[in-house]
Amino acid sequence: MADFYEKLGNIDRRIIFVLIALAVIIPIIFGMVFPNPVGAEPSRDLFNYVDSLPEGSNVLISFDYDPSTMPELQPMAEAIVLHLFQKNINIVGMALWPQGASLGQDAMSSMADSLGKVQFEDWCNLGYKTGGGVMIVRLGSSMSAVFPTDRDDVLWSEIPMLRGITSLESFSLIISLSAGDPGIIAWVMMAGDRFGVPIGGGCTAVSAPTLYTYLQTGQMVGMLGGLKGAADYETLVGITGGQAVRGMAPQSIAHIVIMLFIIIGNVAYLSQRKKGGAK
Amino acid sequence: MRLIIPLAITFTAGMLMILNFFIPHQPFRFLGENLQEWYLIVASGSIFLGVMNLMHVHFRKIKLKLKNWKYSPVTIIGFLLMLVTGLIYGVTELKPFDYLFMNMVAPMGATMFSLLAFFVASAAFRAFRASNWRATLLLTSAFLVMLGQVPVGAMIWDKIPLAKVWLMSIPNTAGQRAVMIGAAMGVVSTSLRMIFGIERSWLGGAD
Numbered sequence: 001m002a003d004f005y006e007k008l009g010n011i012d013r014r015i016i017f018v019l020i021a022l023a024v025i026i027p028i029i030f031g032m033v034f035p036n037p038v039g040a041e042p043s044r045d046l047f048n049y050v051d052s053l054p055e056g057s058n059v060l061i062s063f064d065y066d067p068s069t070m071p072e073l074q075p076m077a078e079a080i081v082l083h084l085f086q087k088n089i090n091i092v093g094m095a096l097w098p099q100g101a102s103l104g105q106d107a108m109s110s111m112a113d114s115l116g117k118v119q120f121e122d123w124c125n126l127g128y129k130t131g132g133g134v135m136i137v138r139l140g141s142s143m144s145a146v147f148p149t150d151r152d153d154v155l156w157s158e159i160p161m162l163r164g165i166t167s168l169e170s171f172s173l174i175i176s177l178s179a180g181d182p183g184i185i186a187w188v189m190m191a192g193d194r195f196g197v198p199i200g201g202g203c204t205a206v207s208a209p210t211l212y213t214y215l216q217t218g219q220m221v222g223m224l225g226g227l228k229g230a231a232d233y234e235t236l237v238g239i240t241g242g243q244a245v246r247g248m249a250p251q252s253i254a255h256i257v258i259m260l261f262i263i264i265g266n267v268a269y270l271s272q273r274k275k276g277g278a279k
Numbered sequence: 280m281r282l283i284i285p286l287a288i289t290f291t292a293g294m295l296m297i298l299n300f301f302i303p304h305q306p307f308r309f310l311g312e313n314l315q316e317w318y319l320i321v322a323s324g325s326i327f328l329g330v331m332n333l334m335h336v337h338f339r340k341i342k343l344k345l346k347n348w349k350y351s352p353v354t355i356i357g358f359l360l361m362l363v364t365g366l367i368y369g370v371t372e373l374k375p376f377d378y379l380f381m382n383m384v385a386p387m388g389a390t391m392f393s394l395l396a397f398f399v400a401s402a403a404f405r406a407f408r409a410s411n412w413r414a415t416l417l418l419t420s421a422f423l424v425m426l427g428q429v430p431v432g433a434m435i436w437d438k439i440p441l442a443k444v445w446l447m448s449i450p451n452t453a454g455q456r457a458v459m460i461g462a463a464m465g466v467v468s469t470s471l472r473m474i475f476g477i478e479r480s481w482l483g484g485a486d
Binding site: 013016017020021024034035036039040041066067068069071099101102103105106109127129130132134135137138141142146151152205208209210212213215216226248254255256258259261262264265269 | 318
């Protein structure tokens with residue numbers, strides 16, 4: 001029996017890898033979808049804040065991520081952009097991460113096409129600029145000084161929707177979809193605290209615990225944490241069969257498999273410790 | 280002079296930014312905004328430094344046939360391909376750069392990050408042990424958060440998502456805030472030490 005527990009505690013990691021792969025692949029193949037109830041989560045707070053914005057407001061979305069975190073953040077981007085377009089809110093996109101500009105373009109243009117929104121009138125993409133927090137401070141005094149052109153080299157002065165926009169204070173809300181630094185924290189510190197612009201955001205599940213601090217102090221109006229946050233927003237906006245909601249089934253089963261492995265590891269550990277074999 | 284000039288620049292720039300923050304009027308505002316623009320220009324220049332470094336490292340690796348040198352040509356070709364397509368066609372949608380980015384760079388990047396799930400599972404199995412009451416508490420919290428983070432948690436018991444929000448909002452926030460306040464005080468202290476020339480390790484041992 002002791003031998004059995006020892007073997008249990010030393011399962012080959014390839015077996016773990018195969019089971020995790022199956023836990024993800026099988027629900028995707030069979031198209032499993034779990035219902036996604038949205039409770040009193042920070043995702044609801046962000047949705048409610050966006051929903052309360054008047055028509056014609058300007059919202060800045062900063063796409064501060066790259067393809068590695070795209071599976072979690074791109075569904076958020078699409079759901080938020082869709083919500084803003086449905087509310088007839090103007091979107092100005094930009095990025096603190098180089099590859100975020102292309103991902104933002106993809107999210108905005110795909111949603112704009114489906115809703116008949118026009119580039120430069122309803123939305124535009126200013127692209128990427130280096131500098132992180134310092135650049136945000138500069139945006140607080142003059143946006144056109146930092147972005148004299150948009151991502152496609154169209155002059156600031158030639159973009160009709162930017163005519164009334166001078167600095168960060170021209171925006172009703174800034175949303176940062178962030179995979180790390182620079183990201184939400186830089187926006188909270190530099191734009192929210194310094195210029196008083198409301199900040200919302202979305203982040204990967206691993207970085208969500210850090211940002212709860214800013215929710216409690218009111219420095220953030222709401223937050224989407226990980227794929228669950230994206231699924232919540234899709235549910236609230238009314239997207240049926242969205243990427244994130246579909247991703248909840250594989251993620252649920254993968255979490256259960258990981259938890260089962262933790263339980264197995266602990267059963268083996270406690271059995272061995274009982275016999276004095278483990279410390 | 281090798282010591283005095285960088286220290287004088289650091290002191291002047293640091294003090295100007297502090298003054299600009301507390302006294303947002305002329306001439307500090309003008310000077311502060313100019314310094315910010317200088318920073319953006321220098322930061323943009325560092326991208327070229329990064330490119331040169333990338334090329335230097337990989338060409339050297341190929342030349343000396345160092346370990347895993349066979350991957351270096353892939354990096355160089357990939358980089359040059361993106362650079363050339365971007366320069367010739369621009370980065371607008373439906374152009375070669377965008378096509379390569381959305382159909383190669385994005386899926387490959389996402390694939391690399393998804394490998395994390397496998398390593399997290401393996402590491403959790405080996406390291407997450409209820410060895411004492413504190414570790415057991417951590418394990419229980421982790422289970423609640425993992426279940427609360429997916430719909431299956433609410434399917435098991437509708438209070439699990441509430442427990443997750445409570446754990447994240449109260450105990451987690453208390454811990455995070457302590458860490459953040461400590462780190463922020465460290466940043467303030469180190470910044471002041473650098474501005475006043477007490478901390479000089481950034482000079483690369485030129486003292």
